[in-house]
Amino acid sequence: SPITSPVNPVELPSIADQGGARLAFDAVTFHYPSRPDQPALKDINFVVEPGQTVAIVGPSGAGKTTLFQLILRLYDTQEGQIFLQGIPLKSLDLNRLRENMTIVPQEPVIFSTNALENIRYGRPSATEAEVFAAAKAANAHEFIEKLPEGYQTFLGERGVRLSGGQRQRIVIARAILKNPPLLLLDEATSALDSESERLVQEALDSAMRNRTTLNMMEIHTIQAAIDALQNKKISAVELAQVFLARMTSPRGQNLNAFLAINEEVTLNQAKSADLRLSQGLAPLLTGVPIAHKDVFVTQDWPTTAASKILQDYQSPFDATVVENAQAAGVVCLGKTNMDEFAMGSTNENSAFGPSLNPWNTQKVSGGSSGGSASCVAAGLALAATGTDTGGSIRQPASLCGITGLKPTYGLVSRYGMIAYASSLDQAGPMARTAQDCGILLNALAGHDNKDATSIAHAKEDYTRYLSQPWQTDNPVQMPLKGLRVGVPKEFFGEGLDAGVQQVIENALQNIQALGASCVSVSLPKTELSIPVYYVLAPAEASSNLSRYDGVRYGFRADIGPKGNLNDLYTQTRSQGFGEEVKRRILTGTYVLSHGYYDAYYLQAQKIRRIIAEDFQRAFEVCDVLMGPVSPTVAWGLGEKTSDPISMYLADIYTLSVNLAGLPAMSVPCGFSQDLPVGLQLIGNYFSESRLLQVAHTYQQHSNWHLQQAMAW
Template identity: 55%
Template structure:
């Protein structure tokens, strides 16, 4: 029982079905680990332990009565960007330090319907704006592999909690790499689905044309289990798209059965590699580990082909014009009037607005709001925002052209492994950490990060797989078959190795 947190989601489900342990046993195990060890990590903002115990007890009773839902009684936790009825939902910001949501985000409702047990809300960069989870009003999050290093962001709480063995699965969101980059830094698998695949209703907006919810786990199959109940059309979200509903676990199982005992399970798969992803700024060890993983893919039968994509520096500039512009618009609703933080003793309405926003938002959020407001202002809209939208269309076309020659595109997830928290990177340097991931969001494509090894300092490195629209199954099955023949995803962080 002391190593329940080392089990895969499939093993947890089997253990519950065969009564090796109960949901309450599982829940108590994870709560005990969180209580004992999260002071080192700071991955949780809000704990819902008592509610979780009640949910677990109810799940055990339902399972005893024949309830066959596979995820019934499996613990997880939500990034604090998703509204959760009756629970504090802060988005990592002082602005929402007292906001208890009166309703659930659609994905929260869907995961509840699947019978999962929520252990709380996870720390994050304020309003999802950041790449290292150091901008949270609730304090920086530490990487379970090395506490002196960052876990990535903005979903750093989700990544660190899974990597520390506090939960087997976590929800996360990705606007420019906020699932994939922390998955890379923390040695996890994380998937950002196609834009429109998962409802954004109840997800506090950063940049509405880029935001998408996804899942994190230790393996591709873990991610598939959590992503399954999250997907589907939602009439409450105007960007939610009606599309065929895949069964990710069935697709993975069928691909595995088809591969059988073959030593070339990925025969026929064409992996596109662009030289633009391996240029200046890429850490030498990251380059080496990613190239070694591509060789492993070839050994498993895949073919590597050369493709061309938009220069990542152009993509980066485009993203940091469009995302702050949308943030400026979305965050205008936080004005100290209806909910959230309000300054004390305002002199008048202007003072209320000004001080509430200045005191409620942190420096990085203020910086992006100002950048976006400038880009949208009279005289600059056409020069900046409109031009960036035109370049965005070119980025989409470049991906479309690349996919004419390959099935998936591979790249490093991030240019470096996790850096030290004490480095206090300036914003421009931090933004470069998203250079390989943001094109996916601009094009609305699905993408996945999977672990491919450790640096000489013992820090994880991730490889990114980018798929065509609606092809999450291909990404998940590809990564799963790779993980069936490698053990990178089975490595444990220093904190995960600790027993309590």
């Protein structure tokens, strides 16, 4: 039945001079009408005294939003009562009830008017002086004054001219001006960088003064987890338990994103994290739960590279990526699914079945890091490690709607990472936001003496530019002024889906609206990247995979009493490797064979050098390149498995980056056919900090990275 005011409402006494309102939940049980057998809340009891601030912490699906909906009387409880100042909410006039509270949402509502009227909406009768005072209390006055027309500046539809932090401070100023006794904060800082978060938090401190506050905090980013753990709003064990419950739930298991889970090890790591947090000896990522791609060897979980030939293999040591993550304090949730030996673009080449796309489980998750992308997009982990040999971080990140970063070749150690193509393989982070990727990259990157390809690059903070404009004197509405964006014309030709092209062009227009300039550039050898890659990568794979023979470790075929050593090799490799792996081993062996080495392999190496030179010419006229990651959105399971060439063509925009060894990212930028689209950002060598800066600035002015594939 519709929510209405009672016929004879009880008068709510004035609360203005009491320093806040008293709110109480008494044995509240509630289920949504569409799910009558699944309680969203069950037997909830708590009291918030006037002036108190209470944090409601947890991941999505824990019932936090439901609490707010009940307080606002968008729904009524089936059992129990909610009281405001000792009066049941159902006894109060709806308008009178809602006049006494204000909600500050995660996605701020900005009206299509000027800054002054946007704040004045909180109390339409307020004077300009009162609006200015509210803006100052919300840390908004200074940036508003710097706008072209100050408080009279038109903010555009939904405030597109402002950053996320600026929009949030406008909304907080509106709440301060309204001055309600009850303040509801709905993840008000969850999508902000650290500097914006500091300013917003200061504004919230002003807004919470002398009023009752319920602060809902959802943990779906690394930064949010760090804040909650360090401020003791949740324990590492509690956080790990939430994600383990999701991973092992029917919906979580249906995605097939994980190949190995060890709850005992995960919870022991979380307990150790809580101990370090209590002692004040905790590195930044202590207690943050992430997953590792099953290409990194681990002592506590089997490592299979999604291949039958390594089924149940237990490594005696951890990969450097795993060691570095542990040293930073992370809690490992498990090992993620992938294409066998990282060979594939769909995750369908896994010996243990494909990982599914959480946006549509009839679609592929991408490859080869599809399990990592799927688990992050589905909310099964805050972040995951991946590897990128020809697009295997960026492409699944694009298809699953998350952020993924392939670093400069050699920046992150390959030691303990099962090799596919050694001159192309590179590990990197996958997460919801650019900020999270930067935080995780800080932990993963660094020189490693155990890896001959590791580069002794100076240690740096990859998040240091996140709160800064591209140029220090840029106006607040134009944070990317001075950024030169190169748009490769070869990325917008035949084969690019019209819907994807439209989304990418819209994203480029938004980048330009933030002050960047776009220039057309040419990467003339783009079309050759596919044949070059599929000569060089299989050649290296045929050598790297020769070690899997059934003698030293892994699967061993039963050759019977009459079999010889050659039979063991042949049958083990025939039975242990999947079709795509065998196809690439044969291709690699062929191009390295006598009579073909010069014609294929050496020729491909020459073109590889030319491809790298093409990029350097482009960077003479631009700072970053932008275009699509994939020519299409995620396609259907089984749609391309019978046509390997069609599958290979899906990597047309990513392969050349690996051949050149450059850093690149995929950033969510929209949807086509109800599926995510990723914007590719390509930088020059060791420009990860600047790439993250551009990506983060874009994310501060968009919300595509906040979209959730699955609600919990």
